[in-house]
Amino acid sequence: MQPETESRKTVLSLIQPTGTPTLGNYLGALKNWAAVSNDYDCIYGVADLHSITVPTFRENPAQLRKNTLDLYALLIALGIDPEKNILFVQSQVPTHAQLAWILNCYTQYGEASRMTQFKDKSARYGANVSVGLFDYPVLMAADILIYGADYVPIGADQKQHLELARNICDRFNGIYGPVLKMPEPLIGKAGAKICSLQDPLKKMSKSDDNPKAYVSMLDEPNVIMKKIKSAVTDSEAEVCCREGKDGVNNLMAIYSCCTGKTNEEIEAEFRGKGYGDFKTAVGEAVCATLEPIQQRYRELITDKAYLEGCMARGAEAATRLSQRTLSKVMKKVGFYPPARG
Numbered sequence: 001m002q003p004e005t006e007s008r009k010t011v012l013s014l015i016q017p018t019g020t021p022t023l024g025n026y027l028g029a030l031k032n033w034a035a036v037s038n039d040y041d042c043i044y045g046v047a048d049l050h051s052i053t054v055p056t057f058r059e060n061p062a063q064l065r066k067n068t069l070d071l072y073a074l075l076i077a078l079g080i081d082p083e084k085n086i087l088f089v090q091s092q093v094p095t096h097a098q099l100a101w102i103l104n105c106y107t108q109y110g111e112a113s114r115m116t117q118f119k120d121k122s123a124r125y126g127a128n129v130s131v132g133l134f135d136y137p138v139l140m141a142a143d144i145l146i147y148g149a150d151y152v153p154i155g156a157d158q159k160q161h162l163e164l165a166r167n168i169c170d171r172f173n174g175i176y177g178p179v180l181k182m183p184e185p186l187i188g189k190a191g192a193k194i195c196s197l198q199d200p201l202k203k204m205s206k207s208d209d210n211p212k213a214y215v216s217m218l219d220e221p222n223v224i225m226k227k228i229k230s231a232v233t234d235s236e237a238e239v240c241c242r243e244g245k246d247g248v249n250n251l252m253a254i255y256s257c258c259t260g261k262t263n264e265e266i267e268a269e270f271r272g273k274g275y276g277d278f279k280t281a282v283g284e285a286v287c288a289t290l291e292p293i294q295q296r297y298r299e300l301i302t303d304k305a306y307l308e309g310c311m312a313r314g315a316e317a318a319t320r321l322s323q324r325t326l327s328k329v330m331k332k333v334g335f336y337p338p339a340r341g
């Protein structure tokens, strides 16, 4: 490694192409991806391998391909420069799956069984639960460890998976010496868990059956206003952050992330006003945040050749970089060096 790059920290994160990202994805993770992208060596990816762990795209594989391109464009639109950072599609970088297989053999069945997201999703998909869904966090550990990531910007729902990656890292290094770098989560305070607009005890999710529960990053302004206005609150008509006021707390978190205002400032701004005024202000702040991204996205998505060129370069750079850790790991576990034809 060059001395000048030694001090630069590496940031890595991925997002699944399950659908258009929500405001939760944006405020919880993607906003932070863009915010740190000039200060660190950032590696970001579209986690399409993760997206086939559930049956969603079995009937319509073309939809997965479309979602992948759309998401790739959206990531550029929100401020990630593919010339400065590595922006790749996971299935185009074969080293991730290779490392995941090896790490499987250093992951205990018991610890993988404790993952709450697996428990939730397997309850939802019943008889259709795949081994891939169970193995999902190990692939995620491989995504992180293969680049020696220092920081991983994620929402709170991915914290347990990050902990697992840390445990796997520790176990592997305990056997073979310091091969893998220990990653740290980067979880923002206000946006770490943006909740459903209809059930503020649940996280906002792009796979929610009720579209009123989430704001999609590509929703039109009038749709955003409607969804925010119909958000569940309470009967107190008091804008303040307090335990039990889950709906209001959630809207305050959204407003705070979009405007940079603190909870105290927000409470002062809406003292003596009702939820109508508050919701209008939240909706407008969300529209103002998303509008420039939407506009840039609309331009980019028409240029498929440009996007596919970026993808190819991203895959090549990611493969080259990740090969280093994979080679070290393969040597350590006792494999023959790759055969050269």
Ligand code: TYM
Pocket: 012, 013, 014, 015, 016, 017, 024, 025, 026, 027, 028, 029, 030, 047, 050, 139, 140, 143, 144, 152, 153, 154, 155, 156, 157, 158, 191, 192, 193, 194, 195, 203, 204, 205
């Ligand atoms: P995914 O695609 O579900 O979500 C992408 C990112 O958005 C965050 N997020 C949220 N943050 C706040 N509030 C919400 N309501 C909300 N919903 C989602 C997620 O925490 C995530 O950071 N397994 C990952 C993708 C992945 C990954 C990785 C992440 C694959 N490999 C390696 C980091 C490192 C996932 O399904 O995220």
